[in-house]
Amino acid sequence: MTPNEKLLVDTIKVTLATYIETRRRTRDDVRKAIDELKSYLPKLIEDGIDDRTQLVVKALVRLRELEDRPAPVPVWMRRRAEIADLGQSRPPTAP
Numbered sequence: 001m002t003p004n005e006k007l008l009v010d011t012i013k014v015t016l017a018t019y020i021e022t023r024r025r026t027r028d029d030v031r032k033a034i035d036e037l038k039s040y041l042p043k044l045i046e047d048g049i050d051d052r053t054q055l056v057v058k059a060l061v062r063l064r065e066l067e068d069r070p071a072p073v074p075v076w077m078r079r080r081a082e083i084a085d086l087g088q089s090r091p092p093t094a095p
Contacts, residue, residue: 016030
């Protein structure tokens with residue numbers, strides 16, 4: 001096994017472990033993730049990235065981009081909602 005192949009296998013294992021732990025995944029989700037990693041990671045390794053941490057982060061970001069989930073609410077909207085809640089909140093009443 002060449003060093004690049006070893007790096008690829010190790011990176012896929014670490015990425016999948018993290019990917020599966022973050023949220024419940026079906027077997028189909030895991031199979032799709034493996035297929036995507038096998039096609040995506042060799043390109044990054046060929047481009048010269050040899051740090052496994054960088055590869056794992058890029059792979060996780062790639063898998064997240066491919067998920068069918070709504071985009072997170074921007075920070076400025078969350079802050080605006082928090083500020084709006086400040087005016088609505090009432091102090092707790094004593095029994």
